[in-house]
Amino acid sequence: MCDSDHNLIVDLGGIRGLIPREEAALGIREGEVKDIAVLSRVNKHVCFKVTDLVRCKTLLPGTEEGSDPGFLALLSRRAAQEQALDYMLSFYRKGDVVDAKVTHLESFGAFADIGCGIVGLISIENISVSRISHPRDRFVQGQNIKVVLKDIDYILRRFTLSHKELLGTWQENADRFRIGQTVCGVVRSVEDYGIFVELAPNLAGLAESREGVEPGQQATVYIKNIIPEKMKIKLSLIDCFEGGGRSESRYFIETGHLDRFVYSPPAASRCVETIFT
Numbered sequence: 001m002c003d004s005d006h007n008l009i010v011d012l013g014g015i016r017g018l019i020p021r022e023e024a025a026l027g028i029r030e031g032e033v034k035d036i037a038v039l040s041r042v043n044k045h046v047c048f049k050v051t052d053l054v055r056c057k058t059l060l061p062g063t064e065e066g067s068d069p070g071f072l073a074l075l076s077r078r079a080a081q082e083q084a085l086d087y088m089l090s091f092y093r094k095g096d097v098v099d100a101k102v103t104h105l106e107s108f109g110a111f112a113d114i115g116c117g118i119v120g121l122i123s124i125e126n127i128s129v130s131r132i133s134h135p136r137d138r139f140v141q142g143q144n145i146k147v148v149l150k151d152i153d154y155i156l157r158r159f160t161l162s163h164k165e166l167l168g169t170w171q172e173n174a175d176r177f178r179i180g181q182t183v184c185g186v187v188r189s190v191e192d193y194g195i196f197v198e199l200a201p202n203l204a205g206l207a208e209s210r211e212g213v214e215p216g217q218q219a220t221v222y223i224k225n226i227i228p229e230k231m232k233i234k235l236s237l238i239d240c241f242e243g244g245g246r247s248e249s250r251y252f253i254e255t256g257h258l259d260r261f262v263y264s265p266p267a268a269s270r271c272v273e274t275i276f277t
Contacts, residue, residue: 002042006035010046010075017073019048025117026081029032031160035119039251040103041077048075048118077117084116085157092149092159095276097260100147102139110135111149112161120159122147128164128201129251129263131188133215138163138201146251147239148258150276164202165261165274168252172230173203174265177233186247187217187240197221197235201247202263205233210240218243229267 001009008024010017024041027033052074075141092098098113109123126133128137139145151160167173177183177199185197185205190213194206197219207221222236264273 002039006038008038008041008046008077010048010073012073015071016072017050017075019046019075019077021197023051023076023078026078026085045179045212046077047080047084048077049079050074051076051079067068070192073159079086083115085118088115088118088159089152089154089157092152093257093277094149094152096149097253097258098147098149100145102141102143102145102162104141105135105139107134111137112145114147114159114161118159120147120149120161122161122163123126126150126162126164128167129170130198130201130204130247133188137186137216138247145249145256148276162274165258165263166251166253167200167249169261169263169265170203170268170272171265172252173200174226174228174233176200177226179226181223182238183221183223185219185221186243187213187215187219190215192203195219195237195244196231197237198247199233201249205235207235210237213237213240217241228265229269231264231268231272 006021008019010019021038022029025033025037050073054072056070058074086102098114100114103111103113103119104260109121111119111121113119124135127135132138146166147161147163148165149159150162185199187198188204194205194209195213197207198204217240219240220238222238224236225234258277261274
C-alpha cells in the first residue's frame with residue numbers, strides 16, 4: 001500500500017518493509033518524476049535494496065490493532081534502480097534484444113520497463129511496420145513484450161526502444177499467406193485510392209475502396225496477388241465489421257543482438273533497413 005505521505009509499505013512475508021517516498025523511484029527526490037511513479041507501485045512486485053532493520057515503535061498502516069509492531073525493514077527502490085541502470089549502461093549495447101513490460105501508453109508511443117523500473121520509450125513509428133493510430137492498437141498496459149535497444153544516451157542515462165524489428169521481415173510475414181486464400185485482418189487506413197488492411201503487425205495489403213469502411217474494423221479479405229519486388233499484397237475486400245482492432249504479435253527474433261535489420265526482400269527495388277551500430 002501507499003500511505004498519505006506517499007511512502008510505500010511492502011509485504012515481505014514475515015515482516016513489513018518501508019520505502020520512503022524519496023527512495024521510491026529515480027527522479028522523485030530531484031522533482032524530475034511525478035508521484036504517480038510511486039502510486040502506481042501499489043499491489044505490484046517491486047525491486048529494492050535493504051538499507052536497515054529497525055524495531056517498530058508504532059503500528060504501520062494496515063496492521064491489526066493490538067498486535068506487536070515487530071521489526072521494520074527500511075528499503076530503497078532508488079538504490080536498486082541506480083545499480084540496475086549502472087549495469088545496463090555498462091553492459092547493454094544498441095541492438096540488444098531484451099524483455100520488457102508496457103507501463104503506460106501515450107498518443108506518441110509506449111513506455112516499457114526493461115528491468116527494475118528502468119523505463120524506455122517506443123515511439124509509435126517503431127512499434128510495427130503496419131501503421132497504427134495509437135499504441136493501444138498494439139499493446140495493453142502490463143503486457144510482457146520483447147524490445148530491441150535502438151539508442152542509448154550515456155549523458156542523460158536513457159534508453160530508446162524499438163519493437164518492429166522483432167516482428168519479422170516482409171518476406172517472413174508474407175510467407176505465412178498464399179494467393180487465393182481468404183483471411184482476416186484489421187483495417188488500418190482508408191485512403192482515396194484504397195483501404196490498407198493489416199494481415200500481421202509487420203504486413204499490410206491494399207484493397208479497393210468501399211464506402212462505410214473505417215479504421216479499426218475487422219476485415220475479411222481475399223488475397224489476389226503477392227508481389228515481393230514491390231513489397232505489395234493486393235487484396236479484395238469481402239466484408240467489414242466491428243471487432244477488437246488488435247493483431248497478435250508474433251516474434252521472429254526473441255533473444256540476442258542485432259547489428260542490422262533488413263525488412264525488404266532481396267528482390268525489392270528499395271532497401272528498408274535499420275542500422276544499430
